[in-house]
Amino acid sequence: MTTQVQPCAELLLDNQLCFALYSTSLLMTKTYKPLLQALGLTYPQYLAMLVLWENDGITVGEISARMLTDPGSLTPLLKRLESEGLLQRVRSNQDERVVQLYLTDQGRALHEQAKALPACILKASGLSLEQLASLKEELVELRSHLQQSL
Structure with a gap:
């Protein structure tokens, strides 16, 4: 026998910020895929290449911090980029632990090809450049607050 739970507006899926962010992130990734x-x-x-195009010669720790991820989870991704000939991983002469x-x-050269992507995403978003910039600023502020709360 199942009992019906009384709906609560605060717990409706469509009222959740987390779901709006999650589902939008999934669709953004699908838009980027092709x-x-x-x-x-x-x-x-x-994302890793974006960081490298900004800061060639950074360490694994620095790219990890920039991408807000664990360095260990980046290692397979970076090895794959190296095997594809896009980057080279070099151990530091001063500290062998630093790559x-x-x-x-x-x-x-891939950077030149990637320059077309932002315009494609802007078009797919259906928003103006100003709207996207404002949305990004709000999301960065939210991310900052969440990071501080941890």
Whole structure:
């Protein structure tokens, strides 16, 4: 015998910020997928390459901090990018535990191809550039507050 739970507005799925963020993130990843397949990248690999295009020669620890992820979870992704010829992992001469990441010529060339992606995402979003910028600022602020609460 099942009993019906009285609906509570605060617990309706469509009223949850977490679900709006989660479902939007899933759809954003799906939107990127065909664009990134043309570049030979997965979405997490693309995020790593974005960081490397900004800061060639950074350490695994630095890219991990920038991507808000654990360094151990990045290692397989970085090894894959290395095997695909996009980056080179080099142990530091000063501290063998530190691994620095350097773009290869192929990794730098991929940057040129990736320049078309933001316009594709803007078009798919149906929003103006100003609306997307405002939304991003609000999400960054939310992320900052959540990070501080941990």
